[in-house]
Amino acid sequence: MFTRLIPFALCxxxxxxxxxxxxxxxxxxxxxxxxxxxxxxxxxxxxxSANMKLLRVFISIVEAGTKGSSAVAVNDLETVAVGNYDxxxxxxxxxxxxxxxxxxIKLVIAxxxxxxxxxxxxxxxxxxYNLPTTNCEDGVPDSSIFYTNSxxxxxFDNRLRHILNFQSPNFGVPWHQLSDAIFAFExxxxxxxxxxxxxxxxWCDRATTIRDVLGTWGIQISTGGGTDLPTSLQSQFFSCSDxxxxxxxxxNLDPSYxxxxxxxxKSQALASGxxxxxxxxxxxxSDKQSQISTVVSTLxxxxxxxxxxxxxxxxxxxxxxxxxxxxxxxSTLQSASLxxxxxxxEFGWPEID
Numbered sequence: 001m002f003t004r005l006i007p008f009a010l011c012x013x014x015x016x017x018x019x020x021x022x023x024x025x026x027x028x029x030x031x032x033x034x035x036x037x038x039x040x041x042x043x044x045x046x047x048x049s050a051n052m053k054l055l056r057v058f059i060s061i062v063e064a065g066t067k068g069s070s071a072v073a074v075n076d077l078e079t080v081a082v083g084n085y086d087x088x089x090x091x092x093x094x095x096x097x098x099x100x101x102x103x104x105i106k107l108v109i110a111x112x113x114x115x116x117x118x119x120x121x122x123x124x125x126x127x128x129y130n131l132p133t134t135n136c137e138d139g140v141p142d143s144s145i146f147y148t149n150s151x152x153x154x155x156f157d158n159r160l161r162h163i164l165n166f167q168s169p170n171f172g173v174p175w176h177q178l179s180d181a182i183f184a185f186e187x188x189x190x191x192x193x194x195x196x197x198x199x200x201x202x203w204c205d206r207a208t209t210i211r212d213v214l215g216t217w218g219i220q221i222s223t224g225g226g227t228d229l230p231t232s233l234q235s236q237f238f239s240c241s242d243x244x245x246x247x248x249x250x251x252n253l254d255p256s257y258x259x260x261x262x263x264x265x266k267s268q269a270l271a272s273g274x275x276x277x278x279x280x281x282x283x284x285x286s287d288k289q290s291q292i293s294t295v296v297s298t299l300x301x302x303x304x305x306x307x308x309x310x311x312x313x314x315x316x317x318x319x320x321x322x323x324x325x326x327x328x329x330x331s332t333l334q335s336a337s338l339x340x341x342x343x344x345x346e347f348g349w350p351e352i353d
Contacts, residue, residue, distance in 0.1 A: 058112075097181040184220035229248060284321050
């Protein structure tokens, strides 16, 4: 059983203290900015119908037809060379932000994908720093240099600053001021995933780089998650003052396993002034719908908001983690999201209506 804790209090100090504790759901659709206009709006409309509040995307290369979708090829921000910025992807995400904002959905933006370092994709950092590559299915490459080489770290910090200072043509302000449409910036998706931890201060140092630009504009800074609950809940995250959101990733849907990590994680978060977001989970196979039903019921009971991986058009039926509205799993997610929004939650999220 999950233990319910005293709700995390984000108190708005005026004549009295008003402490908010709410819950919500969202979804990943990491390349949604690259798909056709009609498909993109269909996904956003589906999310709105479920009252989903967050949409997570990655700033990383997109291949044409990714996952059977209508996606066009989109370059990474630094496809040609490290430090040579092609803002096409930022413009596409900015357009998506407008469409999402109109539906009361905010973006979670991962500034980079760990798996672009010679795994599922090969970006400019691989060439510059001679990083090893694999096909990912046979093992994830050792990308330690990216996280430990001082020049690579400086290059990546420049990437972060460039993204944060990108001037939104739609909203008329730089992204670091766009709290109306952006909920959080993530240091990296699953940084150092499937590796021994080689640079313990890397997350916090990068969060400080982001904070130095963000200032007090109200956008949150997230870890970007780990490959499972243990790596998502590292003690260093709770002691870093510039990290605010501890993102949880895990595809083990066993309720007792989830409980055994989320319950103590909540205690740590509440004690350290952090918040938990169960940002990635998914199901596949012949019992996909029942798996989703079980895990979302579990997550609702935790009072921790959640985001499914992932909603795309088309989905994948039972064969993979993607879900679309033409399969039974969608009705389960939609109903669970609507239910979640009616819950009190464990943490205060004043950024979420």
